[in-house]
Amino acid sequence: MGDLSENTRRFSPKEETQSEVGLILTEVCSALKEKGYDPLDQIVGYLLSGDPAYITSNRNARILIKRLERDQILEELVRSYLDKHGIG
Numbered sequence: 001m002g003d004l005s006e007n008t009r010r011f012s013p014k015e016e017t018q019s020e021v022g023l024i025l026t027e028v029c030s031a032l033k034e035k036g037y038d039p040l041d042q043i044v045g046y047l048l049s050g051d052p053a054y055i056t057s058n059r060n061a062r063i064l065i066k067r068l069e070r071d072q073i074l075e076e077l078v079r080s081y082l083d084k085h086g087i088g
Contacts, residue, residue, distance in 0.1 A: 021076040024064045031061035047073060 029039040035056045046054040047070055055062045065073075081087075 021068055021072050024068060025073065025076065027059065028055060028061040028065050031056050031059040034058060043073075046070075 025043075028043070032039040032042050032055070035058045037056060042054045042056075046052065046065065050070060052062050052066055055065050057063075
């Protein structure tokens with residue numbers, strides 16, 4: 001048996017937060033578009049930096065996105081990509 005650091009860790013998401021994440025992302029994207037921002041650029045900036053200033057305060061989008069952990073958002077985005085491509 002090898003060192004534990006060599007083993008792959010299993011990440012177990014919380015099922016109940018998946019729909020909440022999707023709803024919040026949808027609302028945040030709408031608020032960003034409404035203000036003329038590119039949602040992709042702004043959300044990537046937020047995910048990389050953790051700085052909520054990347055998200056507009058329009059329609060309380062900044063408050064909404066701060067309800068989520070960044071890892072929850074990343075998990076939802078990866079899950080959506082995998083599902084769309086039949087990988088997950």
